[in-house]
Amino acid sequence: MIDLHYVRTSNGLKIAIMLEEIELDYRIIEYDIFAGDHLKPQFKAINPNHKLPAIVDHAPEDGEGAMPIFETGAILLYLAEKSGRLIPSAPRRRMEALQWLAWQISGLGPMLGQGYHFARYAPEGQDYGIARYTREARRLLGVLNYRLSDQPFLAGEYSIADIACWPWLQNVGNLDIDRAEFPAIQRWWDGIAARPAVQRVVRSSTTEVPTAYVQRRMSLTPAQWSNLFGDKLLDAVASPDP
Structure with a gap:
């Protein structure tokens, strides 16, 4: 248990x-x-x-x-x-999963987290903080969209890398970002959202x-x-x- x-x-x-x-x-x-x-x-x-x-x-x-x-x-x-x-056995694919897992915990999560904090919790008048982290969020979503443009999942197969990233995109509307702006992300998002476990x-x-x-x-x-x-x-x- x-x-x-x-x-x-x-x-x-x-x-x-x-x-x-x-x-x-x-x-x-x-x-x-x-x-x-x-x-x-x-x-x-x-x-x-x-x-x-x-x-x-x-x-x-x-x-x-x-x-x-x-x-x-x-x-x-x-x-x-x-x-x-949910971690690839092939060495190259396994390393891809670990790289994207590291990318999420060092970049996507912290940057979106800071953006959500300034947009939702910080005192009014935090325009620079919101703008700074919104720009970084868009940059990171561009990276994610590029990766997913020719791969169904981050490591080629569904893995812990996708599970790490997927929940962080549920609230991008807090930064006035629409997932539909990123077609590859939207396709990936919808597919994971439909999984029975999710x-x-x-x-x-x-x-x-x-x-x-x-x-x-x-x-x-x-x-x-x-x-x-x-x-x-x-x-x-x-x-x-x-």
């Missing part, structure tokens, strides 16, 4: 989709990050970075007890190797996004801001007690 410590963000969706695709038994442990659930000491023992998602594998191959794993790239690679699925995750009531979290422009209380971006988050990371 695998515990998925979860909130339905783009990063959370990556792991939920992966677990559905590889058909491992798992259970979802939901967190309210606005209320600060991710800052509790018991979660620090799983992920000292206090970010979601994370998993705990209660039956790892080494048989040495429960294994916590954080960072989505590491989790996807771990689950691919554990299941023997449909199960997207339609699951367990993974619904609370209505309060989906406004185009978020208005946080001081306590919510502190839990997500401020002193409470800093204090949790600095605390020596797991």
Whole structure:
């Protein structure tokens, strides 16, 4: 059994989709990050970075007890190797999958994440930040569209690279970007969206996004801001007690 410590963000969706695709038994442990659930000491023992998602594998191959794993790239690679699925076996294709996985966790995710932050959460008047990250988002989507213009998937076959990238494109409208501007991306997006495992995750009531979290422009209380971006988050990371 695998515990998925979860909130339905783009990063959370990556792991939920992966677990559905590889058909491992798992259970979802939901967190309210606005209320600060991710800052509790018991979660620090799983992920000292206090970010979601994370998993705990209660039956790892080494048989040495429960294994916590954080960072989505590491989790996807771990689950691919554990299941023997969704990572190419051919060396060249495997390296392609790992390159695009690295591209997502170092570029696509952070840049879109910053764009979404400035567009949705930052105080009004952040025009430079929004423009900066929107330009970078368009550049990265151009890279993705170029790759997919002659490949059905990022590594030639459906893999953890596609699972890593796909959820991050669900909210590009927050930056006034339409996926339809990028035909190869739109074709790829639609194909993955139709996969049964993806449909199960997207339609699951367990993974619904609370209505309060989906406004185009978020208005946080001081306590919510502190839990997500401020002193409470800093204090949790600095605390020596797991």
